[in-house]
Amino acid sequence: MVKVAHVQLCSCCGCLVSLADTYEKLLDVLNSIELVYCQTLADAREIPECDIALVEGSVCLDDHHSLEVAQEVRKKAKIVVALGACAATGGVTRYCKGNQLSKPVHSSFSPLTEVIKVDLAIPGCPPSPEAIVGVITAALNGDMEYLQPYAELAEKGSEACGCDVIYKVVNKSLCMGCGTCAAACPTRAIEMLDGRPNVLKELCIKCGACSVQCPRIRFPELIEKIE
C-alpha cells in the first residue's frame, strides 16, 4: 500500500474536488493507495510519514503556521506534489496583497515550489482529474519518463503567466497557431487573433495551463507512440 496524504495550504479545496472528480478511476487508484491524511475527508490531525503528499495552495509567508506545514510536509513525504496552480505557480494568490479582515497582515503568498523543494508540479486551476490520475498512476508505477515534464515544472515553472506563450512561443518564432493555449485557459484570457494568441492580462490568473499545454514549448517523446 502506498501512503498518500492530501494537505491544504492557502487554497480553495477545488484541487481536492478535482481529485474526487475522477470517479471510478479514483476507486481504481484507491485500491492501491491508503489515504493517510486529508483534513477534508478524515480526522487525522498530524501529517504522518507518507509516500506521496498532494499539496494544494500557496504558502502565506506572514502566517507561521502555513510555513510550518509546508516544512513539515517536506520532512514527512517521500514525494511532494504541488497540486494545482496555487501550489505550483501561485495562481490567483499571486494577486493577494493583504489589508483585509480579519488578518490585514496576511499579505504575502508564494507558491509551494518557491518555499520548499517540490518533486512534481501539476499546474491548472483546477488541475484536471485526468492529469491528477495520470501523475498518481505514473508515480505508483515508477514511470519517470511520463513524470519528467511535471518534475521540470516543479523545478523551474513557478513563474507562470499568459505572457509565457507570447515570450516563449510567439516571440521565438515557434507559434504555428494551433489554438491549444486558448482552449486550455480556464478564464478565456486568450483569444486567437490572426492565428496567434492574444492574452487579455486582466483575465489571467497565472495558472500556467496555457504554456504547459503548448506543444511548441515541450513535446515529450512518449506522445509519439500511438496505437
Add this chain to the structure above:
Amino acid sequence: MRWNRMNPFGSYKKVVSARSTLKEVLKKAQDGGIVSTAFIYGLENNLLDGVIVADNAGEFKAVPKVATTPEEVLEAAGTKYTVCPNISVLKSAVREYGCEKIGVVGTPCQVRAVRKLMKYPVGFRHVPDKIALIIGIFCMENFPYYGLKLIVEEHCGVKMEDVVKMDIGKGKFWVYTRWGETKAIKLKETHPYEQIACHVCTDYTAELADISTGSVGSPDGWSTVFIRTAKGEEIFNKMVEDGYLEVKPIEEVKPGLGLVEKLALQKKEKNMKEIEHRKELGLPIPY
C-alpha cells in the same frame, strides 16, 4: 535526433488511395473528400456527435467551427491555406455543445497538439475521453492570412472575393475563380509568405492521427490515406463496407507513394537543418 524524424510517414497499418462516393462531398471537397465523408458518416451513424472543422468565413479566411450536422461539415469542406486555430474550440465542443464523441481535423501540428493534451491534460478536464477520431491532413507549410492574400492578389492577379478554390500540386500554387479561370504560379514564389514557425516542423503526413489524408500520391479527385490506429481502421473499414468510399491499392495509382515519401523526407531534412541552426544560435526549439 528522434528515431522517427527520418522515417517518412510514422507508423501506420495500411495506406490506400480512396475517394468519397457522396456526390455533394465530391463537389465541394479539396481532393477525394475523405475528411468530410468520414465526419458525415460518423455523425449519421452516431459514432461522432460533433466535429471540429475550419469554416470559410469569406474570402478564404478560416475560422474553427464545431459542426454537428452533415450540412455544416459540407460548408467547411475544402482547404484554406491559412492558419486556423482548430484546437481553440475543443473545450467548447465539450462544454457548450455537450459533445461526447468528437472528431477533429487538423494539420500535423494540430494533431500533435491533440495527442499531447490527451496524454498531459493539464487544462483539459473531461476532454481526452471525448475525442473519438483524429483526422490529419498532410501539410508542407501554412501561410498567415495576409501572406495568402498577397500570393493570390499580387502574384496570381486574382481578387480574393473571386476565388472558389486554391490548390497546391505539381510544384505550383493554383487558383480557380468563379468565372472559370485558372491561374498558377511556381510554388517557389510563395516561399516568402510561409509561416516561419512551420520551418521547425518535421511532420508531413500527420503521423499521430488515427487517419491521415492528403492529395499527394493519388490522381486528381482522389486522396492518399494512411490508416494508422485501431480506431482509424475500424471506422475506415465500416465506411468502405457501407459504400461511402471507393478504394484502390496505392500501388496501382500514379504517382503513388514514392512521391509522398520524397516530399516527406524533403520536409524533414530541410526543417531538421533549421532546428540545428536555431540550436546553434541558442534559440529554443520544442523538445
